[in-house]
């Protein structure tokens with residue numbers, strides 16, 4: 001169906017940070033399937049691990065114990081603030097699970113009949129009906145009304161607006177079950193969360209006994225130079241949702257929660273494919289390689305390098321470019337309103353052999369594989385500069 005405005009290139013092969021189209025043209029990939037291909041394309045450890053797994057077992061139902069799933073869950077709990085994990089297949093599905101958990105928390109812990117979930121404007125949580133309702137962007141709702149009940153929105157990083165909304169919602173007694181937020185808004189324009197605001201939100205969630213859920217679908221699993229986005233904010237959430245980078249290109253999603261809010265009982269939530277041996281082997285391979293290749297520290301170092309290179313680019317083109325913001329290997333180059341549109345710069349970059357992705361109308365996003373090297377970053381920024389010059393003459 002016609003759901004994507006696709007670029008007219010056909011990618012047929014990949015290796016590391018490089019992709020080739022059908023005509024044999026090579027592209028430096030700073031998109032990585034939108035923050036998915038953590039280890040790059042066709043990495044040797046991933047090829048070996050998945051081939052071995054396919055030779056042993058691909059799929060069994062969650063009717064049975066799945067050792068790969070238990071191992072991956074153990075790794076996530078051992079390396080995060082969470083204790084229990086539910087596996088699914090995508091970011092939207094992970095958020096759906098989180099929304100169900102939040103409602104159960106509202107009913108069971110706070111005694112609310114119709115619990116509310118507070119989310120941010122300009123957020124992105126996926127395209128299924130509840131996840132898209134959680135997404136605070138009217139353009140994604142349009143044409144699909146009625147939306148799911150029970151969501152209220154406030155401007156991201158605005159503590160006064162949050163406090164006012166919470167007070168309004170709780171005026172006649174308990175009404176709110178949870179707050180769902182991205183530690184850094186990715187799709188919404190690469191806006192990092194403000195630690196002061198997030199700390200105050202954490203305090204208020206504690207005071208009211210609300211779940212604080214972080215959507216780590218884009219920022220999680222090392223992308224930002226820390227293993228989890230919440231580490232940049234100095235607060236621990238009660239639950240996180242994961243997907244994109246966790247499987248390195250094999251579909252997997254997860255909801256990970258603290259034991260204290262592990263409200264699901266057998267039969268209350270499920271997924272046929274969720275946590276199958278192949279997907280969990282992919283996840284295990286990603287986290288093994290994160291450790292073996294020290295990719296989280298590497299992402300921090302490369303992120304600094306990329307940010308510095310982009311800041312130099314901004315200094316050379318102050319009339320077109322406004323600035324750069326982001327964490328680690330999730331960086332947004334902000335274009336001036338009077339400069340080129342992000343979509344046009346992305347298209348021009350593609351013509352120069354560089355893949356980048358817009359984050360809203362005025363931000364060009366870099367989310368390369370975490371294995372990217374310094375020389376690739378220099379090349380990427382040089383190609384982007386050429387693209388910019390091709391547009392402004």
Ligand SMILES: *Cc1c(COP(=O)(O)O)cnc(C)c1O
Pocket residue numbers: 089090091092093095124125126127182186187215216217218243244
């Ligand atoms: C991509 C994304 C999602 C949706 O993930 P899908 O796998 O496309 O459903 C949800 N939340 C955030 C923060 C994302 O970046």
